[in-house]
Amino acid sequence: MSDIVPPEVRPKPAVPAKPPNVGAASPSSPFSPPVPPSVVSTGPSVPPPSAIPVLIASHGPSHSNSHSASHSIGHGLGHSVGHGAAHPPAPSGGHTTHSSTAGSTLLGYIGIDTIIEQMRKKTMKTGFDFNIMVVGHSGLGKSTLVNTLFKSQVSRKSAGWPRDEKIPKTVEIKSVSHVIEEGGVKMKLTVVDTPGFGDQINNDNCWEPISKYINEQFEKFLKEEVNITRKKRIPDTRVHCCIYFISPTGHSLRQLDIEFMKRLSHSVNIIPVIAKSDTMTTEERQEFKQRVRKELEMGGIEFYPQKEFDDDMEDKSDNDKIRETMPFAVVGSDKEYQVNGKRVLGRKTAWGIVEVENPNHCEFAQLRDFLIRSHLQDLKEVTHNIHYETYRAKRLNENGGLHPISSHDTQESNL
Ligand SMILES: Nc1nc2c(ncn2[C@@H]2O[C@H](COP(=O)(O)OP(=O)(O)O)[C@@H](O)[C@H]2O)c(=O)[nH]1
Numbered sequence: 001m002s003d004i005v006p007p008e009v010r011p012k013p014a015v016p017a018k019p020p021n022v023g024a025a026s027p028s029s030p031f032s033p034p035v036p037p038s039v040v041s042t043g044p045s046v047p048p049p050s051a052i053p054v055l056i057a058s059h060g061p062s063h064s065n066s067h068s069a070s071h072s073i074g075h076g077l078g079h080s081v082g083h084g085a086a087h088p089p090a091p092s093g094g095h096t097t098h099s100s101t102a103g104s105t106l107l108g109y110i111g112i113d114t115i116i117e118q119m120r121k122k123t124m125k126t127g128f129d130f131n132i133m134v135v136g137h138s139g140l141g142k143s144t145l146v147n148t149l150f151k152s153q154v155s156r157k158s159a160g161w162p163r164d165e166k167i168p169k170t171v172e173i174k175s176v177s178h179v180i181e182e183g184g185v186k187m188k189l190t191v192v193d194t195p196g197f198g199d200q201i202n203n204d205n206c207w208e209p210i211s212k213y214i215n216e217q218f219e220k221f222l223k224e225e226v227n228i229t230r231k232k233r234i235p236d237t238r239v240h241c242c243i244y245f246i247s248p249t250g251h252s253l254r255q256l257d258i259e260f261m262k263r264l265s266h267s268v269n270i271i272p273v274i275a276k277s278d279t280m281t282t283e284e285r286q287e288f289k290q291r292v293r294k295e296l297e298m299g300g301i302e303f304y305p306q307k308e309f310d311d312d313m314e315d316k317s318d319n320d321k322i323r324e325t326m327p328f329a330v331v332g333s334d335k336e337y338q339v340n341g342k343r344v345l346g347r348k349t350a351w352g353i354v355e356v357e358n359p360n361h362c363e364f365a366q367l368r369d370f371l372i373r374s375h376l377q378d379l380k381e382v383t384h385n386i387h388y389e390t391y392r393a394k395r396l397n398e399n400g401g402l403h404p405i406s407s408h409d410t411q412e413s414n415l
Pocket residue numbers: 136137138139140141142143144145275276277278279330331332333347
């Protein structure tokens with residue numbers, strides 16, 4: 001599988017990324033080199049600590065990265081790898097004991113560890129897209145949860161978000177986007193809300209419009225990719241994850257739930273959630289979660305994070321913990337109340353307020369952190385490397401590997 005992974009999408013952060021600008025060096029900041037001059041002068045037999053190749057582990061950028069990045073761009077690699085960076089070549093009065101001539105890299109610092117920093121800079125400039133879809137029976141709180149997501153801490157980061165704006169009632173597949181900016185990184189978050197799924201008397205094939213929408217986005221991307229004059233950055237409308245709402249019956253999954261997840265799990269990352277979990281007691285919730293997990297397993301349904309795509313043991317153990325707590329039992333609300341002097345999103349009942357973002361009350365915050373803080377990049381990678389790749393291979397095969405599409409299908413999208 002690794003041979004189809006484009007290098008630019010690796011490595012992925014397996015742990016919650018810290019705000020990307022933490023410890024970031026300003027392009028002109030004169031950091032001291034990571035190597036004391038005395039170490040450099042001891043000659044090639046004693047490599048300076050920074051010359052030891054840095055393991056690019058599955059972690060995001062760190063403080064030390066930004067230090068050494070600033071250092072290396074000014075030393076030697078600035079001309080080649082650091083091309084385009086707003087950093088001048090070796091500053092005058094800098095550390096000239098450090099070799100910067102091509103071919104003498106054995107003696108000193110190469111700067112491989114700056115790749116992460118370079119990627120970070122590029123991403124900061126271009127920003128990125130993240131697209132979530134919500135699916136489930138009408139009345140399960142999908143639109144409310146979307147509003148909750150935007151109104152919760154996610155949207156508090158979004159400049160100019162009109163707090164009272166709501167998503168209109170859904171009659172067709174509709175998407176709402178907001179650009180969220182944090183630490184200088186821009187993310188265009190789009191949520192695709194789906195209409196009355198499973199509302200008909202005959203629900204055979206009711207997943208079809210959803211499947212069609214997902215494929216249309218793949219098709220759009222493919223069209224752009226095979227264009228002779230390709231855009232430098234293809235706009236990504238592909239659905240990176242599909243939050244599937246399970247009714248809080250306390251009994252078992254419905255046939256339709258199983259059918260939907262089974263059929264769609266090969267084209268999109270499905271994240272099942274238990275809707276309106278405030279309608280269940282804590283025990284009922286735990287029991288129901290356990291039952292749903294069992295039924296999903298028995299039905300052979302691969303929800304995200306899929307076991308087969310765990311990269312390594314660390315990934316597996318992190319994801320195992322998450323899989324054991326899924327499906328997240330969520331509560332949605334777009335109303336704010338005053339609790340202990342703070343304004344919180346919640347549902348007011350006769351016996352108190354259910355606080356949506358309080359982890360003791362429900363798992364909404366856990367879902368949001370999972371989607372954004374820890375697994376966003378992985379969701380995008382699995383979409384690109386697995387789901388899109390499957391679609392692309394199939395599509396190109398159909399066309400004998402030549403021109404991919406001639407139809408106008410993709411124009412039908414509601415986007
Ligand atoms: N008890 C409870 N009610 C909810 C929750 N989320 C939404 N609702 C209510 O359920 C109704 C339907 O919600 P809506 O978001 O329109 O559902 P959709 O059809 O799935 O989009 C509304 O009256 C909401 O206020 C929840 O988490 N708990």
